[in-house]
Structures are given as structure tokens and as C-alpha cells.
Amino acid sequence: MIRLAVVSGKGGTGKTMVAAALADISAVPQVLVDCDVDAANLELLFEPRRLTTEEFRGLAAARIDPALCRDCGICADHCRFSAIVRRNDAWVVDALHCEGCAVCTYVCPMGAIRMEPRVCGEIYTSATDRGPLAHARLFPGSGNSGLLVTEVKKRAMKLADGADLLLADGPPGIGCPLIATVGGMDAILIVTEPGVSALHDLGRLVTVCRRFGVRIFVAINRFDLAEDICERIEEYCRKEEILVAGKIPFDPRVIEAVRNGRPVTRSESPATDALRDLRDTLFSELGLI
Amino acid sequence: MKITIASGKGGTGKSTVAANLAYTLARSCEVVLVDCDVEEPNLHLFFPASAVDVPVTTPVPEIDPARCTLCGECGKFCRFGALSVLKDRVLIFPELCHSCGGCALVCPQGAVREVRRTVGRVACSRPLSNLVLISGVLNEGEVQAPTVIKAAKMLAEGHPLTLYDASPGIACPVIETLEGSDACVLVTESTPFGLHDLRLAAEVAERVGIGAGVVINRSDGQDEATLGFCRERGLPILMTIPFSREIAAIQNRGGLICRDLPGWEERFASLFSEIVKIAGVSL
Numbered sequence: 001m002i003r004l005a006v007v008s009g010k011g012g013t014g015k016t017m018v019a020a021a022l023a024d025i026s027a028v029p030q031v032l033v034d035c036d037v038d039a040a041n042l043e044l045l046f047e048p049r050r051l052t053t054e055e056f057r058g059l060a061a062a063r064i065d066p067a068l069c070r071d072c073g074i075c076a077d078h079c080r081f082s083a084i085v086r087r088n089d090a091w092v093v094d095a096l097h098c099e100g101c102a103v104c105t106y107v108c109p110m111g112a113i114r115m116e117p118r119v120c121g122e123i124y125t126s127a128t129d130r131g132p133l134a135h136a137r138l139f140p141g142s143g144n145s146g147l148l149v150t151e152v153k154k155r156a157m158k159l160a161d162g163a164d165l166l167l168a169d170g171p172p173g174i175g176c177p178l179i180a181t182v183g184g185m186d187a188i189l190i191v192t193e194p195g196v197s198a199l200h201d202l203g204r205l206v207t208v209c210r211r212f213g214v215r216i217f218v219a220i221n222r223f224d225l226a227e228d229i230c231e232r233i234e235e236y237c238r239k240e241e242i243l244v245a246g247k248i249p250f251d252p253r254v255i256e257a258v259r260n261g262r263p264v265t266r267s268e269s270p271a272t273d274a275l276r277d278l279r280d281t282l283f284s285e286l287g288l289i
Numbered sequence: 290m291k292i293t294i295a296s297g298k299g300g301t302g303k304s305t306v307a308a309n310l311a312y313t314l315a316r317s318c319e320v321v322l323v324d325c326d327v328e329e330p331n332l333h334l335f336f337p338a339s340a341v342d343v344p345v346t347t348p349v350p351e352i353d354p355a356r357c358t359l360c361g362e363c364g365k366f367c368r369f370g371a372l373s374v375l376k377d378r379v380l381i382f383p384e385l386c387h388s389c390g391g392c393a394l395v396c397p398q399g400a401v402r403e404v405r406r407t408v409g410r411v412a413c414s415r416p417l418s419n420l421v422l423i424s425g426v427l428n429e430g431e432v433q434a435p436t437v438i439k440a441a442k443m444l445a446e447g448h449p450l451t452l453y454d455a456s457p458g459i460a461c462p463v464i465e466t467l468e469g470s471d472a473c474v475l476v477t478e479s480t481p482f483g484l485h486d487l488r489l490a491a492e493v494a495e496r497v498g499i500g501a502g503v504v505i506n507r508s509d510g511q512d513e514a515t516l517g518f519c520r521e522r523g524l525p526i527l528m529t530i531p532f533s534r535e536i537a538a539i540q541n542r543g544g545l546i547c548r549d550l551p552g553w554e555e556r557f558a559s560l561f562s563e564i565v566k567i568a569g570v571s572l
Contacts, residue, residue, distance in 0.1 A: 011299010101389030
């Protein structure tokens with residue numbers, strides 16, 4: 001099985017659109033996974049029928065038992081995250097800031113602080129007409145998004161029996177969710193666009209991905225909006241020996257398809273043609289066709 | 290006053306709004322613009338200038354092998370898996386360390402010492418006479434985005450007017466950025482993706498307790514769903530930027546529509562008046 005993640009560095013370049021299109025026209029047994037747990041959008045295009053829902057527990061958070069607390073404040077002195085705050089004349093843990101390190105439980109002379117599990121989101125498995133989908137929802141403001149990505153990928157692996165392709169829609173950025181996504185992948189497809197920001201972000205993303213020894217491919221979305229910057233992206237890719245596996249033109253049909261909640265490849269358009277070419281190039285490189 | 294520009298979905302135009310707002314304000318007063326999207330900072334591309342770098346470091350453990358008895362207490366205590374006590378040595382995984390200081394605290398031999406490790410930098414520049422740009426930059430391969438955000442915000446402290454450009458998403462980096470803001474501008478686009486993620490971002494602002502308003506970017510006039518959501522949630526629409534190839538072309542090249550297209554400086558100035566209303570502060 002080939003494990004392929006679609007990522008972007010800069011947000012909004014069309015990752016989900018490309019991932020959904022590949023899923024739609026892949027023609028190989030596959031399992032889908034949405035690793036953008038902060039803003040999971042793949043499900044909006046595939047009408048998933050939910051099969052399982054489970055709680056996602058992040059690292060435990062501290063809780064102070066007011067009956068045992070003697071108000072000494074030693075916990076607050078030791079907390080490096082300023083997560084122990086004064087509220088209504090008592091020390092309480094601010095869950096938004098608690099990293100779950102448990103230093104406070106260790107230093108409290110009264111044994112008044114315990115670590116308690118906290119639910120930070122939900123993990124789902126669903127059926128779609130394009131194969132099983134593992135996805136998740138991080139509760140707004142919760143931490144542990146990298147950990148949640150790892151959990152969602154594990155669910156996808158369980159669903160992957162008999163699949164030739166595990167296709168992941170990744171998060172933007174290069175931090176903890178991205179690193180959790182790229183780990184264990186065989187190949188990544190970076191969707192970029194011809195803009196100075198996207199080009200800058202592409203370089204940082206490639207540097208991170210190189211450390212994982214994965215095969216790297218690039219697709220340039222809306223390439224015709226600024227052909228000179230597109231040329232700079234291609235030049236960068238040549239220098240880095242990265243294959244530009246596809247170039248997708250700006251096409252109003254793409255926004256129309258997203259509006260209608262379906263992959264763009266369900267109807268014929270210039271973008272659909274380009275996405276088919278992208279699939280052919282990418283899948284033949286990966287030995288899928 | 291401190292204003293955060295955020296969005297759930299990436300690429301909706303946060304940096305565009307932040308850069309144009311900063312440029313407009315800098316025409317009449319001193320502004321500090323802080324790039325808190327430390328994974329992919331882009332604001333310096335709109336404001337090229339030579340910068341001074343300040344390294345961002347975080348404490349991580351170092352073991353003194355002469356004192357260590359391999360008792361295993363540090364490894365048992367660490368909730369992040371950053372220390373692993375083997376038969377003959379202690380392995381440290383610094384990139385997993387959250388710098389809580391627990392290992393040094395629990396070591397009965399005093400064998401754990403904390404040393405500084407660089408995870409990123411803050412680049413400070415003055416691209417315009419009235420504009421200071423402070424960009425947080427996370428080193429490639431590091432995961433401690435909030436540490437770099439905190440350092441960038443700290444260097445911007447003390448200025449009367451500060452804009453924070455947040456990263457996309459709804460997790461810890463966004464919380465860290467929102468902290469201490471007087472108002473939050475949520476930038477969205479009128480697609481189902483944009484709306485889905487706007488809902489989440491609005492929840493984050495609400496959870497942190499910061500008043501928010503919405504900027505609709507790349508509007509093609511079909512904004513009913515977004516407008517409906519904002520009405521229902523009492524979120525004011527602060528500004529609508531239409532989709533046009535001309536605007537896209539200026540932005541793709543690192544340009545500023547408030548400088549390069551007529552009429553936009555005035556619109557960003559009125560965006561600021563709208564934000565002031567949300568913040569409820571008098572200037």
C-alpha cells in the first residue's frame with residue numbers, strides 16, 4: 001500500500017480540493033484520512049455515513065481540590081505555563097493553558113492536585129462512496145492536535161485492509177500537526193500556488209519533509225494567475241529535483257463544485273482535465289498504475 | 290489596543306488584511322505588526338527591510354552522567370516522552386520536551402540541569418517610518434510554535450497599537466496569539482469550507498472571551514450563508530473584499546491593495562473604526 005499525504009505549507013492553496021479530486025478519480029481500492037483536524041473539510045465533499053464515534057482524550061489536565069488546597073500558591077510558582085490562576089480568591093487551573101506536565105501535582109504539599117483526563121475532540125470512521133474515511137474534530141481551543149492526527153491515522157490504518165492507497169488530506173503549516181501527518185508516509189504531494197507567500201512557504205515545508213525521507217511531488221494550483229511566479233516555482237523544483245506532477249488552471253468551476261459540496265472532478269472542466277493528468281503522472285510514479 | 294487577525298481556514302487572506310491595515314494605519318500613527326503565524330510567516334514579503342534577529346530559546350534537560358544513578362524517576366515523570374532511561378544512559382528527545390522543568394525537579398541526585406535550546410527566532414525590522422514589523426519564525430522541524438509566538442508578542446509589548454497576524458486553525462498557536470487582545474478580526478471566504486471553519490474560529494474567540502467581527506474576502510456576491518451565520522451569532526461584518534483577478538495579482542506579487550489600488554486605503558481606515566467599536570476602547 002502507498003501512503004500519500006496532500007499538504008501545502010501555506011493554507012488555502014487547494015489541498016482539500018486536490019485530495020478530494022484524487023480520491024474521486026483514483027480507481028484503486030483506497031482509504032481516506034483527514035489529518036487537518038483543526039479544520040476538517042474533506043467530509044463536506046463526500047457525504048460520509050458515520051460508522052463509529054469515539055472520544056479523543058488528550059493529555060490529562062490538572063485539577064485542584066478546593067477542600068484540600070491551603071492556598072500556599074507553590075503550584076502557581078512552579079507552573080511554567082501560567083496555567084494556575086487566581087479566581088474568586090482561590091487557585092484554579094486554567095484548562096486552556098494547562099499543558100498536562102503534572103509538575104503542580106508533584107510540588108503541592110497538600111496532595112490537593114490531581115491529573116484528570118480531558119476530552120479534546122472526537123474521532124470518527126465513516127463510509128463514503130469512495131472508500132472508508134477516518135476523520136476527527138478538535139474542540140475549538142484544545143491543544144494536542146498533533147496527537148489527534150496520530151490517532152486518526154491509526155484508525156485509517158485499521159480500515160486499510162485490502163487498500164492500495166491511503167490518501168491523507170493534511171494540515172497547513174510546518175508544525176506539530178504537519179509533522180504528525182508526514183511521519184510514516186511514503187510520499188507527499190505539496191499543493192502550491194503562484195504567489196510570493198506560497199513560494200516562501202514551499203521552501204520551508206520541503207526542508208521539513210526532507211527529514212522524513214519521503215518522496216516529494218508538487219502540484220501548482222491556479223498556475224495561470226501569475227505565470228512568472230509559476231516559472232519561479234518550477235525553477236525551484238528543478239533545483240530541488242522535485243517533480244511538478246501537475247498544473248491546474250484557475251477555473252470558476254472549482255468554487256462552484258465546492259459550493260455544491262462535491263469534488264470538482266464530477267463534471268468536465270479544464271480543472272478536471274488537469275487533475276486527471278496529475279493523477280496519471282503521480283500514480284505512475286508511485287507504481288499505482 | 291491589540292487586534293488579532295485570525296481565521297479557521299488557511300489562505301482566506303489574514304495576512305492580506307493585516308498587512309493592508311498596518312500600512313493604512315502607519316500613514317497616520319505608529320503601528321507594530323506582529324507575525325504570529327510562526328510556521329509560515331509571510332508578512333516580511335509585503336514589507337521587505339533588513340531585520341535584526343533575536344533567537345528564541347527554551348529550556349531542555351541535560352544529564353550529568355557523573356551524578357545520574359539511572360533511577361528512572363525523570364523518565365517516569367515526563368508526560369511527553371522526552372526522556373528515556375536505559376540500562377546505561379538517559380536518552381533525551383529535546384524536540385518532544387515541553388520545558389516544564391519536571392525532570393530537574395524530581396531527580397533525587399540533582400543530575401538534571403536545564404540548558405537553552407534554540408527553536409526559532411524573532412526578526413525585528415522597521416520597513417516604514419511608522420511601522421515596526423516583528424516576525425516570529427519557527428525553525429524547520431520544530432513543534433514549539435507557542436514558544437516563538439510568546440517571544441514575538443513579548444518583544445512587541447508596550448506599544449499603543451499592535452496587530453497580531455495569527456496562524457490558521459483553532460489549536461494552541463491561535464490561543465497563544467489571541468491572549469490579551471482587545472478585538473479579533475475573523476477573515477473568511479464565502480465557500481462551505483470558509484463558513485465551516487469560521488464557525489470554529491468564532492468559537493475560539495468566544496472561548497478566550499474576545500469580541501470579534503468578520504471580514505469576507507474574495508466575495509463573489511454569494512455570501513448569504515455567511516451573512517446568515519454572522520447575524521445569528523451577532524458577529525458584525527466589518528468589510529467585504531470582492532474577488533477580482535486584479536486584487537489577486539497584486540497580492541500574489543507581495544503588493545498592497547491599499548497602496549496600489551485607489552479607494553482601498555479609505556476602506557481599511559473604516560475597517561479600523563469598526564474594529565475600535567468592537568474593542569470598546571477609546572483612542
